[in-house]
Amino acid sequence: MTRSAAPLRQQLLDAALCLFSQRGFRGTSLQDIAREVGCSKASLLYHFASKEAILVELLAPSTAGMTELTDRLRDEPADRVAARAVEGLVDLVLRFRREIQLLLAEVADVSAARGSGGGTQEPEPILSCLAGRSTEPQARLRAWMALGAITLGAAGATDQPTELVRRELAAGARRVLNLT
Template sequence: MVRIRTRDEILRVAAELFTRYGFKGTSLHDIAAEVGCSKATLLYHFAHKDAILLALVEPARQSLIDLVARLAGVDDKGVRDAAIDGFVDLVLRYRREVALIYDVTPQFLQEPAFDRVRELTDALVAGFAGRSADPADQTAAKVVLGGIAAVVIDDKTDAVELRPALVAVARRALIPGKD
């Protein structure tokens, strides 16, 4: 039987501390103390500190990419809207899990993986805003989804870029019925 409880516990604790104090605000010592193991143990399970973050983010990122790929191949409006709703749902989960990204080194943000995410969120903002003709809805979508997806639109160039943001409660606020 393979021992993975420690590894899982590290991920659980790291997610909590990253969300609360940010990536840079959480040291390996902090995580190790909370897990109840040594710092060296963390680095036995994960090659670098960044690897912990990557392990946390990867699943949600994959789901996000998959859904957008499916979404792109659908024309029926009802199906498309449902897919978009699912997308928003995923983005919210993604957002929660990646709340920490803002804190990461610039080099890290420039990884190809995040270029991909940037494209996807760009498409998301455009697609979601397109569901309503009301300009207010569109701007609202930009702000809400932009915030949720850790994306901002540049004042002048209209370029979409990853940005620090933490809107962990957005799910609850966005879906009023759910309580």
């Protein structure tokens, strides 16, 4: 009755992540995911309570990672917080490249599926850190730009060695923020 060595549940999660990234959450049906894995839709729903439960589970690690990062940054002094935020964010983005692609594909749907804010799709705490806790318009705008540079940089350059990407993301983001 089992399809392969890897547990079906994990296969479903992998397929869902891939399809959600390509087609979006709403653009991917449960039948699409089930077909990809080679099981029935009802079998998929045996393992997951709902379509949304799949998404929540997929995003849980990256969400937890972002929460942990912003918690860690809480104790950083204002003159160091932006640089630390860049490092932490680059790490996170590289660890969760596929999820970032999903997020880029589905910003609106992710919020809908998640209801309340917080975590990866609510960038306010990380933006504040990137801005060095400044509320100046210029600092805020640069924070957005740094976030965009890191996320799209990581998402776009999928075929490059990780260490190069890591170094460039960090350095480029620091230049955006005009950190010495």
